[in-house]
Amino acid sequence: xxxxxxxxxxxxxxxxxxxxxxxxxxxxxxxxxxxxxxxxxxxxxxxxxxxxxxxxxxxxxxxxxxxxxxxxxxxxxxxxxxxxxxxxxxxxxxxxxxxxxxxxxxxxxxxxxxxxxxxxxxxxxxxxxxxxxxxxxxxxxxxxxxxxxxxxxxxxxxxxxxxxxxxxxxxxxxxxxxxxxxxxxxxxxxxxxxxxxxxxxxxxxxxxxxxxxxxxxxxxxxxxxxxxxxxxxxxxxxxxxxxxxxxxxxxxxxxxxxxxxxxxxxxxxxxxxxxxxxxxxxxxxxxxxxxxxxxxxxxxxxxxxx
Amino acid sequence: xxxxxxxxxxxxxxxxxxxxxxxxxxxxxxxxxxxxxxxxxxxxxxxxxxxxxxxxxxxxxxxxxxxxxxxxxxxxxxxxxxxxxxxxxxxxxxxxxxxxxxxxxxxxxxxxxxxxxxxxxxxxxxxxxxxxxxxxxxxxxxxxxxxxxxxxxxxxxxxxxxxxxxxxxxxxxxxxxxxxxxxxxxxxxxxxxxxxxxxxxxxxxxxxxxxxxxxxxxxxxxxxxxxxxxxxxxxxxxxxxxxxxxxxxxxxxxxxxxxxxxxxxxxxxxxxxxxxxxxxxxxxxxxxxxxxxxxxxxxxxxxxxxxxxxxxxxxxxxx
Numbered sequence: 001x002x003x004x005x006x007x008x009x010x011x012x013x014x015x016x017x018x019x020x021x022x023x024x025x026x027x028x029x030x031x032x033x034x035x036x037x038x039x040x041x042x043x044x045x046x047x048x049x050x051x052x053x054x055x056x057x058x059x060x061x062x063x064x065x066x067x068x069x070x071x072x073x074x075x076x077x078x079x080x081x082x083x084x085x086x087x088x089x090x091x092x093x094x095x096x097x098x099x100x101x102x103x104x105x106x107x108x109x110x111x112x113x114x115x116x117x118x119x120x121x122x123x124x125x126x127x128x129x130x131x132x133x134x135x136x137x138x139x140x141x142x143x144x145x146x147x148x149x150x151x152x153x154x155x156x157x158x159x160x161x162x163x164x165x166x167x168x169x170x171x172x173x174x175x176x177x178x179x180x181x182x183x184x185x186x187x188x189x190x191x192x193x194x195x196x197x198x199x200x201x202x203x204x205x206x207x208x209x210x211x212x213x214x215x216x217x218x219x220x221x222x223x224x225x226x227x228x229x230x231x232x233x234x235x236x237x238x239x240x241x242x243x244x245x246x247x248x249x250x251x252x253x254x255x256x257x258x259x260x261x262x263x264x265x266x267x268x269x270x271x272x273x274x275x276x277x278x279x280x281x282x283x284x285x286x287x288x289x290x291x292x293x294x295x296x297x298x299x300x301x302x303x304x305x306x
Numbered sequence: 307x308x309x310x311x312x313x314x315x316x317x318x319x320x321x322x323x324x325x326x327x328x329x330x331x332x333x334x335x336x337x338x339x340x341x342x343x344x345x346x347x348x349x350x351x352x353x354x355x356x357x358x359x360x361x362x363x364x365x366x367x368x369x370x371x372x373x374x375x376x377x378x379x380x381x382x383x384x385x386x387x388x389x390x391x392x393x394x395x396x397x398x399x400x401x402x403x404x405x406x407x408x409x410x411x412x413x414x415x416x417x418x419x420x421x422x423x424x425x426x427x428x429x430x431x432x433x434x435x436x437x438x439x440x441x442x443x444x445x446x447x448x449x450x451x452x453x454x455x456x457x458x459x460x461x462x463x464x465x466x467x468x469x470x471x472x473x474x475x476x477x478x479x480x481x482x483x484x485x486x487x488x489x490x491x492x493x494x495x496x497x498x499x500x501x502x503x504x505x506x507x508x509x510x511x512x513x514x515x516x517x518x519x520x521x522x523x524x525x526x527x528x529x530x531x532x533x534x535x536x537x538x539x540x541x542x543x544x545x546x547x548x549x550x551x552x553x554x555x556x557x558x559x560x561x562x563x564x565x566x567x568x569x570x571x572x573x574x575x576x577x578x579x580x581x582x583x584x585x586x587x588x589x590x591x592x593x594x595x596x597x598x599x600x601x602x603x604x605x606x607x608x609x610x611x612x613x614x615x616x617x618x619x620x621x622x623x624x625x
Binding site: 240264 | 321337450461559563564578586588608
């Protein structure tokens with residue numbers, strides 16, 4: 001008898017709950033995806049370093065974001081003192097501290113603007129896909145128009161003419177990058193609205209608003225998270241390009257893009273200044289894309305590549 | 307086919323109207339008064355003169371009226387005179403268009419000629435280290451800020467190794483037709499601009515090829531004794547490439563939009579750089595012409611893409 005029990009055990013250990021929901025199921029798969037978990041860990045680390053920038057600057061690096069040292073310009077990267085871990089710029093400012101502060105700007109704009117994009121994109125996508133007809137035509141017209149303008153041109157002009165604050169810039173990016181989300185949600189809604197469960201909901205008298213939010217939205221929501229991760233990455237890239245052109249957040253606030261403008265100006269004198277800000281942008285965006293990919297595979301394993 | 311192209315052209319009209327409204331709104335709603343900006347510092351100017359200038363430029367009318375005035379002239383190619391150069395804005399931009407087109411077309415060729423083989427090879431060598439390297443490269447190429455790679459390339463190839471020039475179309479004083487010199491100048495910016503597309507294509511084509519080679523007709527081709535090479539390049543690639551035409555859309559947008567930053571990094575005298583300079587000095591006519599020209603470029607390339615798609619896939623009709 002005892003042997004039977006021990007033989008049955010190993011099977012049970014590896015098994016999970018039978019009727020796990022979508023999210024538990026996804027989480028189960030995600031936990032086993034080392035690459036995605038690693039990417040998430042790096043991203044969380046970046047967020048913490050950026051959020052803790054003032055404390056780190058004071059306690060660890062013994063300097064501040066703005067303190068200059070005109071006798072210590074163009075220091076090569078060194079561990080002694082730690083504030084020149086990534087060297088110093090033309091004003092002798094600590095690059096590592098500026099890097100953490102720059103992260104605040106990039107990450108804030110990335111996540112807040114992406115949240116706005118998703119809200120607008122999902123809303124318009126649902127309405128266009130469900131109501132069709134003239135409403136759909138108008139929304140599609142918006143989408144085609146925005147897709148046909150090189151968005152960076154528009155951002156450059158807007159920034160040059162309006163000289164926006166960081167917050168206004170976030171809002172503008174938030175209302176410009178939603179077309180991809182709308183296209184996706186619209187397509188999904190088109191397909192979903194013909195399914196039986198929607199007809200059933202309509203038969204019992206559910207209003208269009210209720211059908212869209214209660215019956216269609218939950219079906220597209222999982223992949224929205226995937227789109228959001230990719231969206232944040234795209235926005236961070238766009239914002240850094242804009243800052244690199246000198247048109248991002250107002251001067252004075254360090255951002256990864258504007259640190260690169262500086263670095264480009266002293267490229268012959270201090271080439272090492274180019275590496276850290278670019279690597280920070282690259283790693284952040286890379287992690288976001290990897291998390292996006294991992295989430296998609298976890299939520300819908302059928303889509304998994306390779 | 308002619309019917310399709312004609313209807314597709316009609317669909318471009320509302321898009322262009324939308325773009326013109328957007329451009330007009332962004333430039334007109336900007337804070338600051340262009341008349342005051344350009345009379346700033348003028349000594350003997352009175353308030354009446356400013357009002358007269360405003361009437362002269364039609365700035366006293368309502369916004370919809372101003373929009374109609376502007377569009378009527380813009381359709382005829384008249385965007386007004388550049389405030390900086392005192393020359394018509396459109397010809398100024400069109401002079402710089404060839405440089406941008408050169409850069410974008412070389413980048414497009416690089417994207418296709420590197421991206422497609424990478425994708426096919428990754429699919430055929432699925433699961434091996436070659437596949438892994440190509441897939442990692444695809445993710446990196448997507449996530450890396452292009453202007454940063456541009457800077458790193460300048461440090462490596464122009465500053466350290468001194469192999470390639472870091473800026474401009476050609477060496478100053480050289481013969482304009484010195485092709486070798488021009489190629490040297492275009493290699494770095496074109497490759498950097500192409501990077502995202504290379505990554506995208508290889509990723510996309512890997513999925514498509516994997517999809518196609520698992521189909522029955524490929525097994526049939528193998529079974530009737532065709533050589534591997536023929537099966538892949540004649541039977542599989544043809545069908546794998548069809549959906550690629552749609553993938554061209556976002557990539558063209560990247561080429562046109564990305565050219566603005568890349569032209570800045572490599573001091574490439576194209577429309578991106580020119581529009582950027584105009585935006586910085588608030589040269590309104592050039593700004594508006596710049597966005598309209600680059601958007602029209604995009605609308606035309608979407609049009610060509612759709613026509614190409616209709617040619618390779620005859621099932622497509624305008625909805």
